Amino acid sequence: MxxxxxxxxxxxxxxxxxxxxxxxxxxxxxxxxxxxxxxxxxxxxxxxxxxxxxxxxxxxxxxxxGRPSALTEVPRFAGHAGGARVFLKREDLNHTGSxxxxxxxxxxxxxxxxxxxxxxxxxxxxxxxxxxxxxxxxxxxxxxxxxxxxxxxxxxxxxxxxxxxxxxxxxxxxxxxxxxxxxxxxxxxxxxxxxxxxxxxxxxxxxxxxPAMIRDFQRVVGVEARRQIAERTGRLPDAVIACVGGGSNAIGLFHAFLPDTAVRLIGCEAAGHGVTTGEHAATLSAGEPGILHGSRSYVLQDDEGQITEPWSISAGLDYPGVGPEHAYLHDTGRGEYRPVTDAAAMRAFRLLASSEGIVPAIESAHALAGTIEVGTELGPDGLILVNLSGRGDKDMDTAAQYFGQAAGAAGTGGVST
Amino acid sequence: MSGNLQLLAGTLARAKQENRAALITYLTAGFPTVNEGIAVIQAMLTSGADIVEVGLPHSDPLLDGPVIQAADDIALRGGVRIADVIRTAAEAYQASGKPVLVMSYWNPIDRYGAERFSSELAAAGGAGCILPDLPVQESARWRDIAGRHSLATIFLAAPSTTDERLRELTAAGSGFIYASSLMGVTGIRESVDTAASSLVQRIRAVTQLPVCVGIGISNAAQAAQVAGFADGVIVASALVKAILDAPDAAAGAATVAELTAELSLATRRHDSPAKPGLTR
Structure with missing residues (x-):
């Protein structure tokens, strides 16, 4: 059809x-x-x-x-990401903000x-x-x-x-x-x-x-973005990057690129205080197969199948499960999943706001932190497409508190930006 | 050692001969503590329960209301392990010789290993499992393992279950069919939903397995009503709540014993006296 x-x-x-x-x-x-x-x-x-x-x-x-949503190149941000070209798929501009x-x-x-x-x-x-x-x-x-x-x-x-x-x-x-x-x-x-x-x-x-139906409704993100980035740059990206809680914005972006085997699909999970601290929500990085909320996938659980409590500064990623299609992409190696800490996400959050005038949702900031890593690995020839899945108006209190506390803890008397 | 599926079938058949419904009571293992829970279950069994369900507490009990959620929470915070659940089942069986079932969400058993769990439960004298989030379509491997250990697989049926699915789950199930009296999670309700008797009728149309009714049955009047059309009456939240509300474990066990005795009395059918030697 x-x-x-x-x-x-x-x-x-x-x-x-x-x-x-x-x-x-x-x-x-x-x-x-x-x-x-x-x-x-x-x-x-x-x-x-x-x-x-x-x-x-x-x-x-x-x-x-207001579809199709815009595709925005962010060169000032990209300067912090190894100089690779970075484009944001602007799902934050949708009505309701994500x-x-x-x-x-x-x-x-x-x-x-x-x-x-x-x-x-x-x-x-x-x-x-x-x-x-x-x-x-x-x-x-x-x-x-x-x-x-x-x-x-x-x-x-x-x-x-x-x-x-x-x-x-x-x-x-x-x-x-x-x-x-x-x-x-x-x-x-x-x-x-x-x-x-x-x-x-x-x-x-x-x-x-x-999982299949919601992916279908989100596929529009990747189908649009794939067409847009090809029109703007004349080629497909080296990597597409999205944050993964349950994984709907990520699968929406990834799915259109599944047949493009040269395009890396990179999901950024919430590593909270760090994957080794036990206070995280990095289900694919640190979980094991199990059943939660009606399907078998990776879950954060103890040795007897009790679901453990996750941690993330981002409420939208603070989930001990993940969609089963991501588990499949993880196990087959088609998808790469990286943990991103609260600290790295919040750095990227402020960086996008101050360098590009776009305030991302803290969820999406995890994908931006991943972009800084991947861009640095790819270097100036790299081309990265990121799903900016939501806007950050809702996160102003959390951000103010986070940066306030971080400044106090560092004893520097404030953070200048 | 093999499990007690036959004991379960025999218990339900004997209740039928005695013109009464079997009384099936529930307690979460490890609630309020492992040993206190074992004592409460023994109080149930000496006060008229025919069969007990031992709950394996779970962090995410999707089909349970606030009462059983609270019990699961207390048990897990107390550090209960699957070994404690098995020990609870073993002690209940050894003390009473009555059938003991385990009620568990699927993930803990899947993670522990279905084979390991089945062999340990069978060795403990267990009679079977109720797995509320393992629908028949996902259950083939489990049923194969449970069957080899002579453990029953008791499926739930709900008022929303289609006749076609009733045929599938009754064909796959063993021991009895657990008919949910209403659409909803476990908990205490004012009255028995009319959906219960029509569901039991629909189940009887497709199977010879006994049909026991639970979810929302909490007092003697409701038990008596359900005993009029079902082979067994299942009571859970009301008993758990008695312990939650009690000042201490001993008082809780005493209240549970009283309530169990009342429920047991209520499961006897007075309308049609038993004819000795005749089974219906």
Whole structure:
């Protein structure tokens, strides 16, 4: 099917019929949810075959979201990255401020097709929650967002936005009170309300068909960027780089480049205080295969299969799992996954703001930190495409606190920029 | 040593002969501590429970409400290990000779090794497992291993389960079918959902396996109602909550014993007296 913004993967690229990417994926869910998850799979297949669905999504992505998003070259930033040419795919310029809206609008249309009046979703950084609350306002759907208490504190601006948009925000106080626990609570709501409710899952994890379907809705990022960078530079990049929590912005960028074997696919995971400290969220770098939230992938866990609590300064990456397709790309070697510490991410955060006038989300700043490393390795001939998955307005409090504390700790009496 | 699948089947058959539903009670292993938990389970078994479920606590209990989440949390913070879960099962079986099941999310068993877990549970005298996030389509390897150790694989069915899936999971399952009385997570509810009896009817249409009803059953009146149409009544959160609310472990065990005895009494059917020698 020819569409401007909706590019579902070809059948050969998709997971197998049971939702497996190699050894990863599947559907590990309570029986009570099987009917609902199967309904989503059936409806998504119908939607893919319906030109009306693509047309409606296309209208929304063009005139509501503002696609295609820009591709911006950042030469002053690139000066700190070994002099390689660096282009940013500007998902931060989408309506609602991140790539999350691409998936949310697709699933909101599915919700309408399934005739369900209520939507629930988890959120970490609040970007997916804001996007979901936005789509629900647009379509007149009732909306409940689950968010860990810790994240509610560190992403207060997004909480206020969700409420303004008419969503109910429910604080989650179990476990580490972050994204993982918000997902648990959203699943519990879904089990009890499945007849009236669709769960707009926010990342490429969860049970089949979510990893494949959400990837399809995010593929537009890579398809656009691949065309844009080829037009601007006359070639494909040496590396495409994205941050990876659950991995939706990364898979969205990577997927269009899968057949381009000369293009390196580099995912930047949150290494928090460092992978060796135990306080991190670097699931592919330091985790092992296991099951979390409905699929088999890599997870952070102890020797008896209890999920361990992650740490990252970025609420959106603070997750002990990762999408199964990333696990597959990791194991096959097609994808490279690097840990990026809080400190490296925050340096890149400030560097992009001060050198280019673009304030990235702290999540996306992990990809920028990876870019500095990879650019330095590639040198001046290198060409790098980075997904700037979200904007950093929501992170001003965290950043102010971080740089304030860092200055105090260093005893230098302030950081000049 | 092989597991006690046959003991489980025999226990359910005998309850049926006695014109009552079997009473199945639950406790998270390691809650409030490993030894106190073992004592509580023994109190259940001497007060009328026919079968016990030992919960393997998990960091992410997706199908559990706040009560069992709290118990899992306490157990894990207390440092409970899978060896403690196996020991809890072993002591419960040795003291009572009754069937003991383990309820666990799939990741801990997968990580521990399904073969290792099955052989240890069978050696402990366990009768089978309930694995709420391992649906039938993902379960072939586990069922093969469990079957070789004579352990039952008890599948859940929900009001939302289609008839086609009921046929698949009843064909694959053993021991009994765990019918969820409602759409929702574990917890205490005011009344028994009407969905329960129609689900049991739909299950009976496709299998000879006994059907036990749980999730949302917490008091004697509800147990009596469910005993009217099911082969077993499963009570979990109400018992766990009794311990959470008790001033100390001994008081908790006493309350659990009382509640178990009440529930056990409620599972006897009075409407149609048993005819000795006749089974239905």
């Amino acid at each position: 020819h569409s401007k913004f909706f590019f579902p993967a070809l059948p050969g690229q998709s997971p197998d019929g049971d939702g497996y990417f190699g050894a990863f994926g599947g559907k590990f869910i309570p029986e009570a949810l099987v009917a609902a998850v199967d309904e989503v799979a059936v409806e998504y297949e119908r939607a893919k075959a319906d030109p009306g669905f693509a047309a409606e999504l296309e209208q929304l992505l063009a005139h509501y979201v 790539h999350k809206i691409n998936n949310v609008l697709g699933q909101a249309l599915l919700t309408k097709r399934m005739g369900k009046p209520r939507v629930i979703a988890e959120t970490g950084a609040g970007q997916h929650g804001v996007a979901t609350a936005t789509a629900c306002a647009l379509f007149g759907l009732e909306c409940t967002i689950y968010m860990g208490e810790t994240d509610i504190r560190r992403q207060a601006v997004n909480v206020a936005r969700m409420k303004m948009l008419g969503a109910t925000v429910i604080p989650v106080t179990s476990g580490s009170r972050t994204l993982k626990d918000a997902i648990n609570e959203t699943f519990r709501d879904w089990v009890a309300n499945v007849e009236t409710t669709h769960y707009i899952f926010g990342t490429v994890a969860g049970p089949h068909p979510f």
